[in-house]
Structures are given as structure tokens and as C-alpha cells.
Amino acid sequence: MTTSIKILRTVGQVRAWQKQCFFNKETVGFVPTMGALHQGHTYLVNQSLKENDRTIVSIFVNPSQFAPHEDLDAYPRTIDHDLQALESLDRPVDALFLPKVSEMFPSGIVLDVAKQKGAFVNGVSTIVTKLLNVIQPTNAYFGQKDAQQCVVVKNLVKDLLIDTTIRVCPTLREPNGLAMSSRNAYLSQEAKDQCSIIYKGLCAGRDYYEEEIKSGKPVSAAAVADVIREVFSSMPKEWNLEYIAVSHPESLEDLNEIESGVGATVSTAVRVPKSDGSGTARLIDNVQLNG
């Protein structure tokens, strides 16, 4: 496909592009993705276009953040569609970084990491650090949908003294409330309709909290989770609720009580059978309880 977007495939090409921006005193916005772009992604890209002189997007399905037997091979790869989506914005992005695995992991991937607990956190921290090192953006854009990822990335930028501002954008949703996700492509329309129960449950938990906190006393995290579990009890029985977590909004440590002035992040993951029968799609979502 022909495109006006500069396609960069090597670290060397990105560094040369970045140096030119730096030389011109232009700010650089960066949106890391794994492709299969949807409106959640284009929201982040539009935000970057608004706030920076130049915008670069990366598409890299990062093997090091998939657990063994997860959907690395099946993960949707739709590069022609993605290029079209980036071309048809009000202003096209300036550059697209499309590295091969060998470019990002020249010494290979330590696959044992994927067997350890916390593989996702390690995998995301490593790839985001590498990408920020290569691109050295002024601002980098992430979606609130991946709440754990936002916390991990904010902490790593702080701890490693990386000179990039992390901008977190709200979760974009389908009209029925389902959070947009590349993995929704695994589901039939009927399943997507049923999936509205995920956000409904989270909202019921948030409504309960907002009512209870008016008393001025801390609210029990278990009680919030129970309200959500009650809504989730009408999920189809073949679905698998992995967890409901009520966590501190900054550290993501589990909370027993939610205090006003602090609030919480309430997150969940649900495995829903894929419509082609080839396994399950893991859907995640979260809401914020205001402090």
C-alpha cells in the first residue's frame, strides 16, 4: 500500500527521524500500540496530534508480554487497515514505527520471563522502556482501559528518570458500554451485546460506592466487589470471571477500605468464548472511584 506516512522499520531510522525533530525544536508525541487499530487508539493519536508538533505511532505485537499459550500467534494483525485508519485522520501522523521482533530484541527474548508471575508487567516495562529510549518523545499516550499498564509505565518513567510526560486518555466504549479492544474482533455481535454486562457491573459498584461514601465513612472494598459480583451472576455460565480487584489508584495495591480523598480503581478481567470456538478472549475493563 502506498502512503504519505513515513514508515520506519529500524531503530537507526527512528533515531535519525527523532534527531531531525529535535534539531527543528519540534515536540514529539508517541502512541505505542499492538495494531488492529480502533477508535480507542485513534483517540490517543488525535490527542497527540493536538498536543505535539510531530506524532509517531508504533505497531509492534510484543511477544514478551504474552504468557505461554496466550494468543500471540492469533493476535489480529491488520496493517493495511491500520495504515488506512492513520491516513484518514484530520491530519495524518508523521511516522509509523514497524519494527521486526529481531529489531527490538537483537539478543533474542528471554522466554523464561513469560513463565514467571508478573510476565505481563515485565514484558510491558521492557518494551515501553526500549520504545521510549529509541523515540525519546516529549509526550507518550496510553489508554485508561489498561489501568495496570498506566501505573507501571508512570512508575518506570519516574524511577528511570525518563524525560517523557505520560498522558492517560479515557476509555472509549461501544454504544452498549463495552470497552473498545482489538480482542473484541474475536466476538460475534451477540457476544458483544452480552458483554455490556461487564461495564454495567462496574458501574453498579461505582454507584454503590458513591451512595455509601456520602456517610463520610470509608467504604468496604468487599462490599463494592459483592455488588459487581451480583450483576455478573447473570453472565453466561461458560464465561470465566478471572477477578474483581479494588485497588489503590496509584500503587494498585489491594484495598480493604476505600477512603474519601484517595478513591480506588476497580478492575476486572473476564474470559469469553471466541465466536469461532478456538478458545477465549480475555476482556479487561475498569472504573475509577473518586476520592
Ligand SMILES: Nc1ncnc2c1ncn2[C@@H]1O[C@H](COP(=O)(O)OP(=O)(O)OP(=O)(O)O)[C@@H](O)[C@H]1O
Ligand atoms: N477502548 C480504549 N480506549 C482508550 N484507549 C484504549 C482503548 N483500547 C486500547 N487503548 C489503548 O491503546 C493503546 C494500545 O493498546 P493495544 O494495541 O493493546 O489495544 P487494545 O485494544 O488494548 O488491545 P487488547 O485489548 O486486545 O489488548 C494502549 O495504551 C491502550 O490502553
Ligand SMILES: CC(C)(CO)[C@@H](O)C(=O)[O-]
Ligand atoms: C503499550 C504496549 C504497546 C506495549 O507493547 C501494549 O501493552 C499495548 O498495546 O497496550
Ligand code: BAL
Ligand atoms: N492492551 C494491553 C496489552 C495486551 O493486550 O497484552
